[in-house]
Amino acid sequence: MRLLVESWWQRLIGLAERRLPALTRHRLPESLPIRLHRRRIYILPTRFGLIFGVVVFAMLLGALNFNNNPALLLTFLVASIAVLSFHHSVAQLRGISLVALRADRVHAGDHVEVQFCIHEDEGRHRPALMLEQDGQEVCCSAVAEQTTLVCVQLATTRRGWQSVGRWRLWTEYPFGIVWAWSYLHPEQKILVFPPPETEAPSLPGEARNEPGTQYRAPGDDWVGLRDHRAGDPPRLVAWRASAHSDRLLVKEFADPVGKAVVLDYAALGALAHEHRISRLTRWVLIAESRQLSFRLRLPGNDLGPGTGPDHVLACLRELALLP
Amino acid sequence: MTRRATQPSNATLEPSRLIGAQQMQALALLLGASLLAHAGWMSITLTLYLAALIALRVWWHVAMARAVPMPIRVPLLILTFTLLFITSGTPVGRDGGVAMLLSLAVLKLVETRVVRDGRMLVAAVFFVAMTEFLFSQGMLITVYLGLVAVGAFASLTLLRKYPDSAQSTQLLGARLHAALTAVGRMALAALPLAAAAFLFFPRLGEPLWGAPWRGSEGRTGISDEMRPGMFSKLWTDDTPVFRVTFDGRVPQTRDLYWRGPVLWNFDKGTWSLGRWIGRGDILPIRYRVESVVRYEVLLEATEMNWYFPLDLPLRPAPDSQLMVDGQMVTSKPIIAPKRLNLESATEFAFEETPIRGHRWAALRLPPGSNPRAIALAQQWRAEGKSDSEIIEAALKMFNANFTYTLEPPPLAPERSVDDFLFETRMGYCEHFSSSFAFLMRAAGIPARVVTGYQGGYWNRSGSYLVVRNSDAHAWTEVWLQGRGWVRTDPTSAVAPERIIRGSNADALPAAMRWYHNNWAASWLDRVDHVTRWWRRRIVDFDALRQEKLLVPFGVVQTQWQHLVMALAAAGGIALAIGVWWSMRGMQLRARDPLLKAWKQFANRLARAGVIRAVDEGPISFSQRAARQLPHIAANILKLGEEFAGLRYDPARAPDRPAREALIGNLRRFRVRAQT
Numbered sequence: 001m002r003l004l005v006e007s008w009w010q011r012l013i014g015l016a017e018r019r020l021p022a023l024t025r026h027r028l029p030e031s032l033p034i035r036l037h038r039r040r041i042y043i044l045p046t047r048f049g050l051i052f053g054v055v056v057f058a059m060l061l062g063a064l065n066f067n068n069n070p071a072l073l074l075t076f077l078v079a080s081i082a083v084l085s086f087h088h089s090v091a092q093l094r095g096i097s098l099v100a101l102r103a104d105r106v107h108a109g110d111h112v113e114v115q116f117c118i119h120e121d122e123g124r125h126r127p128a129l130m131l132e133q134d135g136q137e138v139c140c141s142a143v144a145e146q147t148t149l150v151c152v153q154l155a156t157t158r159r160g161w162q163s164v165g166r167w168r169l170w171t172e173y174p175f176g177i178v179w180a181w182s183y184l185h186p187e188q189k190i191l192v193f194p195p196p197e198t199e200a201p202s203l204p205g206e207a208r209n210e211p212g213t214q215y216r217a218p219g220d221d222w223v224g225l226r227d228h229r230a231g232d233p234p235r236l237v238a239w240r241a242s243a244h245s246d247r248l249l250v251k252e253f254a255d256p257v258g259k260a261v262v263l264d265y266a267a268l269g270a271l272a273h274e275h276r277i278s279r280l281t282r283w284v285l286i287a288e289s290r291q292l293s294f295r296l297r298l299p300g301n302d303l304g305p306g307t308g309p310d311h312v313l314a315c316l317r318e319l320a321l322l323p
Numbered sequence: 324m325t326r327r328a329t330q331p332s333n334a335t336l337e338p339s340r341l342i343g344a345q346q347m348q349a350l351a352l353l354l355g356a357s358l359l360a361h362a363g364w365m366s367i368t369l370t371l372y373l374a375a376l377i378a379l380r381v382w383w384h385v386a387m388a389r390a391v392p393m394p395i396r397v398p399l400l401i402l403t404f405t406l407l408f409i410t411s412g413t414p415v416g417r418d419g420g421v422a423m424l425l426s427l428a429v430l431k432l433v434e435t436r437v438v439r440d441g442r443m444l445v446a447a448v449f450f451v452a453m454t455e456f457l458f459s460q461g462m463l464i465t466v467y468l469g470l471v472a473v474g475a476f477a478s479l480t481l482l483r484k485y486p487d488s489a490q491s492t493q494l495l496g497a498r499l500h501a502a503l504t505a506v507g508r509m510a511l512a513a514l515p516l517a518a519a520a521f522l523f524f525p526r527l528g529e530p531l532w533g534a535p536w537r538g539s540e541g542r543t544g545i546s547d548e549m550r551p552g553m554f555s556k557l558w559t560d561d562t563p564v565f566r567v568t569f570d571g572r573v574p575q576t577r578d579l580y581w582r583g584p585v586l587w588n589f590d591k592g593t594w595s596l597g598r599w600i601g602r603g604d605i606l607p608i609r610y611r612v613e614s615v616v617r618y619e620v621l622l623e624a625t626e627m628n629w630y631f632p633l634d635l636p637l638r639p640a641p642d643s644q645l646m647v648d649g650q651m652v653t654s655k656p657i658i659a660p661k662r663l664n665l666e667s668a669t670e671f672a673f674e675e676t677p678i679r680g681h682r683w684a685a686l687r688l689p690p691g692s693n694p695r696a697i698a699l700a701q702q703w704r705a706e707g708k709s710d711s712e713i714i715e716a717a718l719k720m721f722n723a724n725f726t727y728t729l730e731p732p733p734l735a736p737e738r739s740v741d742d743f744l745f746e747t748r749m750g751y752c753e754h755f756s757s758s759f760a761f762l763m764r765a766a767g768i769p770a771r772v773v774t775g776y777q778g779g780y781w782n783r784s785g786s787y788l789v790v791r792n793s794d795a796h797a798w799t800e801v802w803l804q805g806r807g808w809v810r811t812d813p814t815s816a817v818a819p820e821r822i823i824r825g826s827n828a829d830a831l832p833a834a835m836r837w838y839h840n841n842w843a844a845s846w847l848d849r850v851d852h853v854t855r856w857w858r859r860r861i862v863d864f865d866a867l868r869q870e871k872l873l874v875p876f877g878v879v880q881t882q883w884q885h886l887v888m889a890l891a892a893a894g895g896i897a898l899a900i901g902v903w904w905s906m907r908g909m910q911l912r913a914r915d916p917l918l919k920a921w922k923q924f925a926n927r928l929a930r931a932g933v934i935r936a937v938d939e940g941p942i943s944f945s946q947r948a949a950r951q952l953p954h955i956a957a958n959i960l961k962l963g964e965e966f967a968g969l970r971y972d973p974a975r976a977p978d979r980p981a982r983e984a985l986i987g988n989l990r991r992f993r994v995r996a997q998t
Binding site for chain 2: 048051052055056058059061062063064065066067068069070071072073074075076077078079080081083084085087088091124128130139145172173174175176177
């Protein structure tokens with residue numbers, strides 16, 4: 001029975017979305033910042049609100065029946081405060097904007113903490129806001145003229161770009177008689193890195209920086225000074241050292257080469273596509289934790305060799321975005 | 324510039340369906356306040372019991388920290404209903420019904436456990452508070468119940484699944500104060516809308532259902548009997564019974580007899596009604612046209628069946644009948660305040676040709692009662708005195724030997740007249756009228772007792788007359804050949820001031836005369852004037868007055884459609900004003916001048932090409948700006964650091980001189996062109 005109702009409801013919603021795009025246009029993803037204005041804030045009575053309405057109606061009937069004017073006055077006062085509170089509920093949300101989304105590094109299968117940066121600029125404190133999606137709800141309040149970070153947990157399943165989905169920002173404030181809501185559906189996506197293989201073999205051709213390591217220039221590590229050659233950029237010139245000698249010297253930077261780790265997609269031919277990506281991811285993570293210089297060879301792409309967070313992130317990004 | 328709100332890390336934001344201690348206390352306070360509103364009429368036992376139950380519930384919540392279990396709740400339920408039945412009778416009718424509603428609300432508090440229960444309780448409180456208007460419609464009680472409603476809304480703001488993180492550490496008093504201030508402001512903003520609805524909401528022409536109760540539940544006032552000692556309760560009761568505005572001539576004080584029940588039967592010291600008296604739309608009277616007085620009476624809900632017209636009314640008021648003995652009787656008890664327009668004549672001849680049976684009824688005495696009084700009357704008759712001479716003799720006797728006092732010795736009901744006439748000789752109107760009528764009947768002169776009010780208090784501030792319960796009076800009417808019923812007030816023979824100056828002029832001890840002091844009197848006059856305004860303008864507002872509201876707008880025949888349109892127009896404007904005013908109050912009182920100066924600073928930098936990202940903090944922003952504008956980098960960095968310190972470091976925030984200096988520096992900041 002419930003399923004039947006549910007399916008009918010879904011059909012109705014579908015029909016409404018097709019027929020009245022204006023009604024549901026705020027279900028589509030939008031680019032940041034998303035500012036809530038009154039046309040996109042909806043309001044309905046809560047269950048308690050319906051009961052409250054019945055009570056006020058009973059009060060009205062009683063007062064009218066006995067022509068009891070003070071009672072009528074009280075009834076109208078109660079009803080007027082309630083009506084005013086509808087406006088306050090809407091005003092709770094009006095003028096709030098979602099200015100940014102932030103997320104930590106995440107690999108598929110893990111939960112990621114996504115931060116919604118909610119900005120208030122009308123100078124009103126807005127308590128008791130709820131951010132909700134699929135049963136997860138977070139209570140927060142927006143402080144006047146400040147940006148509040150609201151953290152939610154998001155499950156990830158597969159690598160690649162993932163949308164944060166549509167979140168509902170709602171409030172029952174002040175009396176719980178009505179609830180006002182609006183949707184936040186940011187276009188901005190978070191990049192989910194591939195899941196690292198849990199029991200991966202150790203790195204291929206593993207090596208450390210030892211004396212006698214060959215370097216390949218240009219690179220990041222300072223190696224020494226050498227004579228100036230035509231075409232060297234002037235910012236590399238070591239002016240002070242040059243002043244002490246009679247030649248023009250330049251600083252040389254290079255990366256260790258020699259037995260640099262090469263993580264090659266093609267070398268893992270025996271494994272399935274996703275399995276290879278997952279193993280490469282694990283290797284990248286191992287290399288990162290040991291601060292090794294490594295090179296990642298992917299179909300149509302060759303990264304490195306290199307080291308450091310930027311390199312690691314670039315590699316993970318390429319892995320995540322592999323077809 | 325940012326604050327964090329996270330679900331797992333912030334313990335104060337744990338959702339809880341359960342009612343917290345503060346929420347329980349707030350609910351208890353609210354229920355106690357609505358119980359207090361009803362304390363005036365409800366039995367003291369029940370009131371104290373319910374109050375104790377509320378207090379115990381709060382104690383239980385604090386001490387036990389769990390729900391009240393069934394083995395306690397069930398006996399409590401039985402005990403409550405037993406007590407309810409003993410003190411208030413069946414729940415059918417006004418008193419029993421409202422007492423039951425209140426008890427149910429308190430029982431609901433006992434079992435309240437989760438937030439939803441609390442909300443339901445608050446919804447019930449709105450209704451329970453309103454039922455008090457079935458008992459009293461005064462201005463003060465209306466204001467009080469309005470405050471209770473504000474309190475109910477304030478408790479709704481506390482009843483939330485997620486406590487407000489900033490407030491959860493505060494004490495209940497501080498939280499209630501904050502909530503009450505906010506809701507009170509909303510209530511003020513809602514008043515115009517409520518007023519518009521009050522003025523223009525269409526009223527019912529006919530009630531949908533009848534009165535839910537029978538009246539007469541022990542309210543003091545004139546009743547349909549005159550028992551010995553009955554009036555003594557009324558002397559100290561200053562409750563106004565009605566207020567009179569005269570249209571034109573104001574009668575003299577000695578003519579101000581407000582006629583109530585007319586008593587024909589005497590037995591065992593008690594005078595009671597003659598049930599068989601017929602009704603007469605036109606009384607058998609002749610009156611002087613010049614003596615006719617027109618006046619408006621605002622009558623309080625007396626819960627009795629009498630109007631109190633000035634002696635003698637010419638025609639009945641709506642919903643009432645005029646009996647041939649001149650009492651104006653309503654078909655139902657007066658349970659709501661009334662406004663009457665009446666006409667009376669003060670000089671008249673009443674029933675000159677006797678109606679059959681009246682003479683017999685006005686001469687009846689119970690056999691064998693008060694033999695000494697009968698003997699005295701018959702002695703007068705034997706002396707050959709005429710009717711008027713006998714009346715004269717009786718009044719002379721009262722005048723010579725009797726004392727007017729409000730605290731007479733008690734009398735035995737069987738010998739009340741004898742004891743009074745020959746032993747105690749001290750009493751007030753009740754004793755004088757009772758024994759005078761008895762003497763007259765014993766002497767063969769038809770006589771009856773009339774109760775009602777005499778005199779009244781002239782309110783100078785509003786030029787109207789207030790008649791209070793303490794003005795209650797009883798007098799006598801004797802029937803004389805050729806003159807009809809003649810009002811004879813034996814009390815005036817003993818204490819003429821009582822009639823000329825009013826009840827409290829003479830007999831009351833000095834201590835009770837304080838309000839005749841000038842300043843107090845004029846102050847009380849004003850208070851009563853406001854009360855009367857409330858009665859006339861608010862309590863008596865009805866469909867008729869509603870129709871007059873639209874006359875200035877050219878609506879002659881007001882239909883409900885007109886009212887709905889007026890309601891929409893006035894309500895719309897009132898709502899807009901209310902929303903605007905209450906929102907304005909929610910904004911920061913004055914925007915932080917420091918923040919304003921900082922925004923100005925950021926705008927200047929933006930014009931120079933350094934646009935602040937929305938989520939960028941002051942330090943990182945000023946560092947970025949310093950890199951892009953190296954020639955003024957030092958100044959920018961200094962301002963950024965100073966601003967971050969003063970705004971976000973709680974230790975530095977109170978440093979006012981530094982703030983002022985920084986605001987000045989930020990305002991003076993300019994992006995100079997690079998030279």
